[in-house]
Amino acid sequence: MATALADSERAVLDPVPKGLLIGGKWREASGSRTLAVEDPATGEALCAVADATVEDGLAALDAAASAQAAWATHPPRERGEILRRAFEAVTAQANDLALLMTLEMGKPLAESRAEVAYGADFLRWFSEEAVRIRGDYSVAPSGKGRLLTMRQPVGPCILITPWNFPLAMAARKIAPAIAAGCTMVLKPAAQTPLCSLALARILEAAGLPEGVLNVVTTSTSGKVMEPLIRDPRARKLSFTGSTEVGRKLIEQSAAQVLRVSMELGGNAPFLVFDDADLDAAVEGAMLAKMRNMGEACTSANRFHVAASVAGDFTERLAARMAGLKVGRGTKSDSQVGPLIDGAGRAKVEELVADAAASGAKVVVGGKAMPGGGYFYEPTVLGDVPAGARVLREEIFGPVAPVSEFSTEDEAIAAANQTEYGLAAYVFTKDLGRAFRVIERLETGMVGLNQGIVSNAAAPFGGVKQSGFGREGGAEGIKEYLEIKYVALNV
Ligand code: NAP
Secondary structure (H helix, E strand, O other): OEOOOOHHHHHHHOOOOOOEEEOOEEEOOHHHOEEEEEEOOOOEEEEEEEOOOHHHHHHHHHHHHHHHHHHHOOOHHHHHHHHHHHHHHHHHOHHHHHHHHHHHHOOOHHHHHHHHHHHHHHHHHHHHHOOOOOOEEEEOOOOOOEEEEEEEEOOOEEEEOOOOOOOHHHHHHHHHHHHHOOOEEEEOOOOOOHHHHHHHHHHHHOOOOOOOEEEOOOOOHHHHHHHHHOOOOOOEEEEEOOHHHHHHHHHHHHHHOOEEEEEOOOOEEEEEOOOOOHHHHHHHHHHHHHHHHHOOOOOEEEEEEEHHHHHHHHHHHHHHHHOOOEOOOOOOOOOEOOOOOHHHHHHHHHHHHHHHHOOOEEEEOOOEOOOOOOOEOOEEEEOOOOOOHHHHOOOOOOEEEEEEEOOHHHHHHHHHOOOOOOEEEEEOOOHHHHHHHHHHOOOOEEEEOOOOOOOOOOOEOOOHHHEEOOEOHHHHHHHHEEEEEEEEOO
16 A cells, blocks of 8 residues: 655655666666565555666666776766765755655654765765875885886775665765776665665766666565676675675675675674763763664664663663654654564564563563554663673664673673674773773774764774775775786886
8 A cells, every 4th residue: 555645755756766777777677577665654655666687787787887997087076076066966955855765764854864964975075085096106125116006996886785874875885986986786775765766866967977876776686686796797895784694795795706895783882881971871872772763783782881870871861762752754753763664673572572581671661662654662671681682683773771780891891792893882981991991892983972973084884793894984985996006117
C-alpha cells in the first residue's frame, strides 16, 4: 500500500529521478524491474526505483571505464568547481533534501538537515582538495639521481553505501573520487536510494561529465555487485556497511587485488570518569546515543561509568531519554524517529530481552511501540552485566546500557573488549588521564568531552574489525590516488 503523502512530501519525491544513471543517461532497469522504497514511519511504500540486473551493473562499469581516461586529465580546478557548485546547490536545496531523507530513512527533520549540511561539507572540502594533489621531489641519498613521486587517480571505483546516512555516506565517497579524477559506480542501499539519486542529479546539473558518476539501485546487491568487484576494469572498492558484508567483499576483492577501503561496524564505548562534568557527559551521551536513533556506526553502544557517579549519571540520562518525543520524523516536534525496518527493531528487542534476562535493570523504556512503523522507546538499562549481548553487539537502536567500573585500567579493558574499533568517547576533566586513556583506546576516533566526532575536515575511520582507510580530512583523497615514483637519472 502507498503512504498518503502530504503535498509538500509529494513535491520533493516526484522530481527525484527513479532510474539508473549510466553513461549520462537516466534509464529503466532491464525488463523494467522496479523496487519499492518504504517509509519506515508507516511501513508503506513511498515510490519505486529501478531494480538493476547484473547486465545493468556491468553497463554502469562500462560507462565508468570509458569515461576514466578523459576524466583523469580534466583540470583539477574544474573538478573542484563542479564540487563547489554541487555544494552550493545542496545547501540551497537543504530543506527539500532533508524532507526526502526523512521520508526514506525516518530520522527527524532537524537531524536530516544536519546530515545534509554534513554531506554538503564533503563536497566543499574536496572541492578545495582537488587543487592540492601534490607529489614530491628529492635528491637521492647518494647525491646521484633524483627521486620524483606523483599522485594519479586510481581509476574506476565501486562505491557501496548504507541506509543510515543516505546523503552523507554517498557524498563522502563521491566527492574525493571526483576531486582525484576517478570515475565511479555508486550503489546506494536499496532501502534509501532517493538521496543518492537526488545528489547525482545535482552533480549532473553542476557540470559533471557523462559517465563519471553512474548510479545503480538494486534489490539484489550481492548478485549485481560481485561481477563488478571481480572485473579487472574496477580499480577500487570503497564500502561502508556492516563488518559481515565487508568481510565478504574483501574476499571478493582479492580476485583482482582491488584497492579497498572499509568503513564497517562499531561498538563505541562511552567512558565517564569520576571527575567528569556530569552535565556535559549527559549532554554528550544524548548526542552520541540518540543521533540517528542510535543507528550510527559511531553511536555510543555502551556506557562505562565510574561507580561513584554511575547512579547519578544513569538517573539524569534516564530523565532526558524519558522526555524525548517519539514520532514520524516529518512532524516538527518529533525528536526520535522510527528504526529502519522490522528486522532492525526485532534485533533491538532481542538485545534488551537478553540484557534483562541476565540481570540488567530497565530504568526507562524497553519496549517496541504499538501502531505502524518501527518505533522503539528510548531506553536506559542499568547494572548491565559483563556477559550481556547488548555490550558486545551493535545495537543500532535507542538503547543505552550502563555498567560500572572501579579503576582506570578496568575502564580501558572494558572499552577495548570488542572486535570493533571505530569510535570511543571519554569524559574527564583531568587532561593527564584523558591522554593516558586515549592513547590506550583501540579505536580510530575518540571524542574527548564531546559526543560527536564526525567532521569533513577530519579523517574518519576505524581499526580492528571496524575496517581500514579514512574518509574526509587530508587523508580522504589519498584513498583515490596512486603514487608513481620516477627514478631520475640526472
Ligand atoms: P549492510 O547490510 O552491510 O549494507 C551496506 C551496503 O552494502 C548496502 O548498500 C547493501 O545493499 C550492500 N550490500 C549488502 N550485501 C552486499 C553484497 N553481498 N554485495 C555487495 N553489496 C552488498 O549494512 P547496512 O545495514 O546498510 O548499514 C549498517 C551498517 O553500516 C552498520 O554495521 C554500521 O555500523 C555500518 N556503518 C559504518 C560506517 C562507517 O563509516 N564505519 C558508517 C555508516 C554505517 P542492500 O542493503 O541494498 O542489500
